[in-house]
Amino acid sequence: MGRREARIGGITFEAVPLDRYQAVVATTWDGIEGGLAIRRDEVPRPGAHGSFGTPGYLSARVLPFAGHLIQRTADATLNMRHRLIGLGDGQTRRLDVDLDGLFVWMNVAVASQPTVAISGSDPRVATFDVQFWAPNPRMYGTERTFAAGEQVFQRGNFPADPVIEVTGPRAAYTISTDTGKSITIGQALATGQKHRIEMRTGRLYRDGVLQTGAITAGGTWTIPPTSPGIVHSISAAGPMSIIVTDTYI
Structure with missing residues (x-):
């Protein structure tokens, strides 16, 4: 995987962190490239094989991000946890994405409340799961x-x-x-x-x-x-x- 970076609400998700001691690392990038569902009405041909050809339309884009975060202090990790959960306020935000030098953007909202679990053995580390939803699938x-x-x-x-x-x-x-x-x-x-x-x-x-x-x-x-x-x-x-x-x- 090449360079992958996504920015929203002042938070940067990285596939490969530039600073491994202060990063929000996303290990899933589904929905950024492809993966869109196509919906169409299927009309069977009476007494014949197959169906009539009908237009297909792209469904909304779903972008699940999951991975781990690490900060230099436990307080910084707790603050990042609050910021991630705060993305689930129902508002629409711009998501900027860097795909190996191809810069694209889309408007998204959080599909379900983000979850962030701080490690019991190291409070500087946490796992997270957040899913974005773009009603317009275009980037x-x-x-x-x-x-x-x-x-x-x-x-x-x-x-x-x-x-x-x-x-x-x-x-x-x-x-x-x-x-x-x-x-x-x-x-x-x-x-x-x-x-x-x-x-x-x-x-x-x-x-x-x-x-x-x-x-x-x-x-x-x-x-x-x-x-x-x-x-x-x-x-x-x-x-x-x-x-x-x-x-x-």
């Missing part, structure tokens, strides 16, 4: 910004949802791709105003405020994990940015 990496006419790409392994930002002044406009996709915005922008189009949700915001009824035609699209990418154009002259984040499963 996100590097964010890139492209202009109109550029090849928009990403280096993940799963389709990425772009965000498009358009700055005024301009009248109604249409954004098109060289793959035949398009979306038309029927709302004008004054000088300095900005539209933000989120392809994952299909929502349009003007200066941070959700706009309803302003998208008059077209639909959404994703950026596949392939090169060279997708070229975007806009019907009216002016600045446009396409923001894409490397997306992994």
Whole structure:
């Protein structure tokens, strides 16, 4: 196993500790790379072998972390125990992961109350078990910004949802791709105003405020994990940015 490190709530989990006398060492890393369940509705073919093909969807990501921790003093170990248990407060936090130099992140909450058992023979040592749950199974990496006419790409392994930002002044406009996709915005922008189009949700915001009824035609699209990418154009002259984040499963 190469370098594995995960950080959440000020706590760093390591696969191979840099300091063996002060570390939280996780020996299980299931759920970080692969291991996602796929759910689909199975519809049997009447009077025939097999089933009809139906779309599959990824389930939430479950990330169990278990291992041991060691600190230089018993008090430090007790404090780390409290901090680990404190992750189970029900809040959602960002989990940052280093996979041999590949940096990704996801939003997680604790699936069940963490357990930490301090050793009876050495109070500086304890074992722990904590399980995180990510309702969105995607992991996100590097964010890139492209202009109109550029090849928009990403280096993940799963389709990425772009965000498009358009700055005024301009009248109604249409954004098109060289793959035949398009979306038309029927709302004008004054000088300095900005539209933000989120392809994952299909929502349009003007200066941070959700706009309803302003998208008059077209639909959404994703950026596949392939090169060279997708070229975007806009019907009216002016600045446009396409923001894409490397997306992994």
